[in-house]
Amino acid sequence: MEKIRLAGKNRSEIAEIVAELGMPRFTTLQILKWIYVKRVNHIDEMTDLSKRNRLFLGEKYEVGYFPPVDEMRSLDGTVKYLFGKSARDSVESVYIPDRDRATLCVSSQVGCKMNCLFCMTGKQGFSRNLTANEILNQIVSIPESDTLTNVVFMGMGEPLDNVEELMKVLEILTSDWGFAWSPKRITISTIGHKSGMIRFLEGSECHLAVSLHSPYPVERLSLMPVEKAWPEYEIIELLRNYDFSKQRRLSFEYIMFNGLNDSIEHAEELSKILRGLHCRVNLIRFHAIPGVDLKSSDEDAMIRFRDCLNRRGVICTIRSSRGEDIFAACGMLSTVRKGGTRTDILK
Numbered sequence: 001m002e003k004i005r006l007a008g009k010n011r012s013e014i015a016e017i018v019a020e021l022g023m024p025r026f027t028t029l030q031i032l033k034w035i036y037v038k039r040v041n042h043i044d045e046m047t048d049l050s051k052r053n054r055l056f057l058g059e060k061y062e063v064g065y066f067p068p069v070d071e072m073r074s075l076d077g078t079v080k081y082l083f084g085k086s087a088r089d090s091v092e093s094v095y096i097p098d099r100d101r102a103t104l105c106v107s108s109q110v111g112c113k114m115n116c117l118f119c120m121t122g123k124q125g126f127s128r129n130l131t132a133n134e135i136l137n138q139i140v141s142i143p144e145s146d147t148l149t150n151v152v153f154m155g156m157g158e159p160l161d162n163v164e165e166l167m168k169v170l171e172i173l174t175s176d177w178g179f180a181w182s183p184k185r186i187t188i189s190t191i192g193h194k195s196g197m198i199r200f201l202e203g204s205e206c207h208l209a210v211s212l213h214s215p216y217p218v219e220r221l222s223l224m225p226v227e228k229a230w231p232e233y234e235i236i237e238l239l240r241n242y243d244f245s246k247q248r249r250l251s252f253e254y255i256m257f258n259g260l261n262d263s264i265e266h267a268e269e270l271s272k273i274l275r276g277l278h279c280r281v282n283l284i285r286f287h288a289i290p291g292v293d294l295k296s297s298d299e300d301a302m303i304r305f306r307d308c309l310n311r312r313g314v315i316c317t318i319r320s321s322r323g324e325d326i327f328a329a330c331g332m333l334s335t336v337r338k339g340g341t342r343t344d345i346l347k
């Protein structure tokens with residue numbers, strides 16, 4: 001029988017297990033420390049639990065961290081890791097070192113329901129949500145885990161479409177019984193999933209990035225079917241109810257498509273719809289994907305767009321592209337290859 005994984009469980013879930021096994025209440029904090037502070041791999045290593053309790057616990061449970069099954073290293077130091085049991089049920093995470101920062105871009109779903117025109121993950125359709133265990137495992141099980149300064153949910157999937165598991169991971173990362181990280185080290189990127197956004201904004205202090213890509217609803221709809229269910233105007237109005245002027249940061253992601261959304265009129269309209277919001281805009285180069293007839297804007301167009309927004313009082317930066325030689329850049333994560341094996345996945 002497969003054992004239940006302890007990693008990914010929050011304080012109240014561990015307390016329930018402790019009660020179920022008739023262990024003393026203080027064991028909850030001991031177990032949490034072993035899983036999230038010491039990050040041991042085996043229950044046997046939890047040496048301040050009695051031998052009998054370790055035995056009891058080990059009958060049904062395991063710690064549940066597991067290493068990546070493959071990796072690919074870029075010339076610029078970026079590393080792409082693959083997690084999962086089979087080619088069709090895998091996800092990728094990307095480790096991005098940059099001077100004094102080391103960021104991990106994590107996945108939240110196998111595939112995605114949202115079907116954005118320009119996204120490789122969207123093309124593969126939706127398979128399933130990752131569990132809190134599988135999300136957290138990406139952060140703990142890479143060799144560089146101890147050096148991480150930031151985590152961004154910008155890998156495969158829509159994190160707010162898996163909001164309950166996401167919230168559990170955020171609780172573990174930011175609680176003093178867990179990793180005790182500041183929420184400022186964590187950014188969630190969303191297509192603008194309205195109900196998930198409300199849950200996230202009310203229940204955490206982490207940063208939010210919203211993928212916008214056009215200030216014009218009809219144009220956005222042609223790129224992102226989600227515009228129909230959750231129009232950008234509604235999302236922006238919703239965001240006006242929250243305070244982003246202090247610790248918590250709000251940003252908008254904007255992929256620059258040549259001749260489509262990169263004109264000065266677009267920049268002007270964008271500055272209008274964001275007026276009064278404490279936010280910044282990140283411009284992203286489009287990474288071409290097979291079968292999609294869109295091109296990235298060139299450097300000059302991006303600089304013009306950025307400067308126009310900055311002149312209008314909207315802080316705007318151009319995001320540097322990393323790991324392109326190993327297809328680890330934004331939106332290029334997709335492990336599914338028809339009939340592929342795990343070894344061809346990373347070729």
Ligand SMILES: C[S@@+](CC[C@H](N)C(=O)[O-])C[C@H]1O[C@@H](n2cnc3c(N)ncnc32)[C@H](O)[C@@H]1O
Nearest residue numbers: 119154157158189190191211253286287330331
């Ligand atoms: C892969 S998504 C995951 C998070 C979430 N689902 C979202 O859309 O914000 C992370 C970011 O990558 C962007 N992206 C997707 N495909 C891309 C591509 N081919 N080139 C550049 N960025 C892309 C998305 O628009 C989004 O801003």
Ligand code: SF4
Nearest residue numbers: 112114116119122157
């Ligand atoms: S861009 Fe985000 S929401 Fe859209 S298909 Fe890709 S992962 Fe899903």
